[in-house]
Amino acid sequence: xxxxxxxxxxxxxxxxxxxxxxxxxxxxxxxxxxxxxxxxxxxxxxxxxxxxxxxxxxxxxxxxxxxxxxxxxxxxxxxxxxxxxxxxxxxxxxxxxxxxxxxxxxxxxxxxxxxxxxxxxxxxxxxxxxxxxxxxxxxxxxxxxxxxxxxxxxxxxxxxxxx
Numbered sequence: 001x002x003x004x005x006x007x008x009x010x011x012x013x014x015x016x017x018x019x020x021x022x023x024x025x026x027x028x029x030x031x032x033x034x035x036x037x038x039x040x041x042x043x044x045x046x047x048x049x050x051x052x053x054x055x056x057x058x059x060x061x062x063x064x065x066x067x068x069x070x071x072x073x074x075x076x077x078x079x080x081x082x083x084x085x086x087x088x089x090x091x092x093x094x095x096x097x098x099x100x101x102x103x104x105x106x107x108x109x110x111x112x113x114x115x116x117x118x119x120x121x122x123x124x125x126x127x128x129x130x131x132x133x134x135x136x137x138x139x140x141x142x143x144x145x146x147x148x149x150x151x152x153x154x155x156x157x158x159x160x161x162x163x
Contacts (some may be wrong), residue, residue: 011095016130027085028052031148037090043101044161046086048154051078060150064113067152072115073122076105079155080123084130087159098160100127100137106154109143116141123155 017024028049030036038045051058051074063072080103088094105120107113120141127137147154 011093013094013097013130017094020129022081022130024085024088025053025081027089028082036086039090039161042098042160042162044087044090044097044159046083046157046159048106048156049079049082049086050148050151050154051075052082053078057149057151059152061152062108062110062113063115063119063152064110069115069118072107072119072152075152076119076122076155077126079105079153080126080157083155083157087157091161096161096163097131098162099135100131100157101160102138102140102158103127104156105139105141106147107141107143108145108147108150108152113143116143119153 027036030047031050034047036047036049058075058078059067059071061067063069067075084094087097091097103120103123105116105123107116107119109116120139124137124139
């Protein structure tokens with residue numbers, strides 16, 4: 001990992017982030033006894049990431065009751081940025097990422113909420129802006145009755161990386 005504080009490196013993804021006006025946030029701190037990333041072969045797997053901003057959840061509550069689809073999309077985008085921050089911190093350079101393989105998004109929703117895919121697009125659209133639409137990533141989006149600390153969503157990602 002680089003000795004300086006810039007963990008995004010200086011390559012094509014750093015340039016893309018700059019062009020999009022995106023600065024990666026600080027990586028999150030685990031809420032329990034686990035690590036934020038695990039490297040298995042060429043796959044970097046993140047733990048569940050919550051949409052924290054400045055140490056507080058961006059939103060709390062249930063999609064469909066307390067939060068709109070648009071607020072859910074913002075939270076998904078925030079969590080995706082946190083996942084990139086975790087990957088960047090671990091790898092030292094985002095250009096080691098070959099592709100986003102899979103994104104998982106679990107949403108805390110009302111019983112009648114059905115716009116799960118639209119909310120998860122907040123993360124998928126961000127990854128497509130940064131890494132390109134091809135070859136794309138797989139995704140699993142689910143709804144849940146309860147999530148930790150009343151977060152509206154938890155996101156995890158799997159990245160393919162090069163040594």
